[in-house]
Amino acid sequence: MKQKHVLIVGGGFGGVKAALDLAAHEEHFKITLLSDTDAFSYHPTLYHTATGGSREVSDIPLKEILGNKNVEIILGHADKLNRENKTIHTEDGQKLSYDILILALGAVTNYFGIKGMQEYSYGIKSIQEAEELKAHLHKQLIEDKKPDLNYIIIGGGPTGVELAGALPGYVKRIMAQHGLPDTKLHIDLVEAAPHLMPRMPKSVSKAFERQLRSLGIKLYLGTPVQAETANTILMNGKYVRSHTVVWTAGIANNPFFEANGFIVAKNHKVQVDKLMQAWPGIFVIGDNADTQYSGMAQTALYDAHFVAENLIRHAAGERPYAYKPKKPIYVTPAGPHWASVVWGPVHLYGWLGWAMRQAADWIGYKDLEPWWRATELLLAGADHEDNCPICAANAAK
Numbered sequence: 001m002k003q004k005h006v007l008i009v010g011g012g013f014g015g016v017k018a019a020l021d022l023a024a025h026e027e028h029f030k031i032t033l034l035s036d037t038d039a040f041s042y043h044p045t046l047y048h049t050a051t052g053g054s055r056e057v058s059d060i061p062l063k064e065i066l067g068n069k070n071v072e073i074i075l076g077h078a079d080k081l082n083r084e085n086k087t088i089h090t091e092d093g094q095k096l097s098y099d100i101l102i103l104a105l106g107a108v109t110n111y112f113g114i115k116g117m118q119e120y121s122y123g124i125k126s127i128q129e130a131e132e133l134k135a136h137l138h139k140q141l142i143e144d145k146k147p148d149l150n151y152i153i154i155g156g157g158p159t160g161v162e163l164a165g166a167l168p169g170y171v172k173r174i175m176a177q178h179g180l181p182d183t184k185l186h187i188d189l190v191e192a193a194p195h196l197m198p199r200m201p202k203s204v205s206k207a208f209e210r211q212l213r214s215l216g217i218k219l220y221l222g223t224p225v226q227a228e229t230a231n232t233i234l235m236n237g238k239y240v241r242s243h244t245v246v247w248t249a250g251i252a253n254n255p256f257f258e259a260n261g262f263i264v265a266k267n268h269k270v271q272v273d274k275l276m277q278a279w280p281g282i283f284v285i286g287d288n289a290d291t292q293y294s295g296m297a298q299t300a301l302y303d304a305h306f307v308a309e310n311l312i313r314h315a316a317g318e319r320p321y322a323y324k325p326k327k328p329i330y331v332t333p334a335g336p337h338w339a340s341v342v343w344g345p346v347h348l349y350g351w352l353g354w355a356m357r358q359a360a361d362w363i364g365y366k367d368l369e370p371w372w373r374a375t376e377l378l379l380a381g382a383d384h385e386d387n388c389p390i391c392a393a394n395a396a397k
């Protein structure tokens with residue numbers, strides 16, 4: 001039987017997993033992965049990389065994962081889809097044809113139109129953002145020798161609480177390493193909803209609030225942010241001085257879909273059928289698809305496996321099966337050796353949660369890498385080597 005050309009767009013959780021699953025079936029599929037970056041971003045550890053953890057754990061070259069598989073990697077930013085000719089066009093003028101298209105483009109940051117936010121805030125949604133934040137912290141603490149008056153994290157969801165849990169320890173450690181006096185830090189976490197982790201049960205929100213307060217974080221709940229300037233943030237009608245505002249509060253679906261005429265739901269995610277098709281032969285997975293648990297890496301991996309398995313079944317002359325959403329396990333760290341686990345009615349906190357987070361990361365890496373490499377990455381995650389030229393130069397003095 002003739003090989004079908006599967007074009008996968010997006011080299012994140014969904015795209016890479018789909019490529020790996022299909023790559024084992026060379027007799028049926030020729031696979032091309034189009035990605036706008038040459039590395040896979042392991043988002044769950046970006047907060048750790050931003051606060052002194054190694055880059056290696058969050059930014060894994062696509063060639064390392066897919067290099068020796070039956071997958072051609074092409075770099076480019078998908079711009080236009082031509083359904084009639086079955087082609088994808090990139091911003092730099094490449095034209096790629098396909099028999100089957102899998103779209104896994106992930107989400108983009110949404111600043112909700114808040115004045116100055118995009119211009120002045122830091123982020124941790126990509127490795128570039130995480131490294132920029134780390135470089136800024138180093139400049140303040142090591143070159144200028146002064147912590148900020150206020151560190152402000154906006155967004156009390158998982159990304160905000162992860163960063164808030166790691167930041168005090170990191171800033172204190174850099175201050176101690178570079179001989180700065182041990183002053184009280186002002187680290188604020190700002191959330192527009194009345195509770196942290198607003199999508200979780202109230203008891204879970206309360207546990208996070210207690211945990212972060214115990215680390216000295218000041219919580220501003222029910223506090224929408226109104227504007228940001230180069231050195232202030234406006235919230236509750238008051239200006240607070242800060243040069244370190246980190247925006248973790250909003251994401252939106254990738255604009256590719258509405259620009260290319262996909263039918264989207266109210267939340268702007270793409271409507272898919274029970275095979276995850278948005279159009280015959282065009283599958284949309286992960287953060288882009290309007291499914292019950294969209295927005296989690298676990299869901300993107302699950303979707304990719306589902307679509308790949310059905311394509312393999314179809315190629316073997318078997319009937320496909322229908323999509324059933326799978327409830328993820330929510331494992332969220334907030335501070336040294338503390339994490340919460342929410343698994344249906346089971347809620348765990350503290351060191352046990354932390355151990356489960358390590359296991360979850362190992363499984364996350366293991367979905368994409370051999371077990372020994374997954375173990376190496378997990379161990380590298382425990383490392384607090386800053387890879388920072390300024391720190392290295394100072395340490396050598």
Ligand SMILES: Cc1cc2nc3c(=O)[nH]c(=O)nc-3n(C[C@H](O)[C@H](O)[C@H](O)COP(=O)(O)OP(=O)(O)OC[C@H]3O[C@@H](n4cnc5c(N)ncnc54)[C@H](O)[C@@H]3O)c2cc1C
Binds near residue numbers: 009013043298299
């Ligand atoms: C800071 C952070 C922490 C998170 N922590 C967790 C966690 O602990 N547990 C969990 O389950 N989930 C977590 N998530 C959510 C999880 O990362 C996402 O749900 C998951 O990445 C979605 O996978 P995806 O394949 O849909 O998209 P992504 O993994 O985002 O991959 C999309 C890829 O497509 C590329 N791309 C985008 N547009 C184009 C284009 N036009 N052309 C070509 N390539 C393009 C992007 O560069 C990216 O490589 C976190 C997210 C963030 C931001």
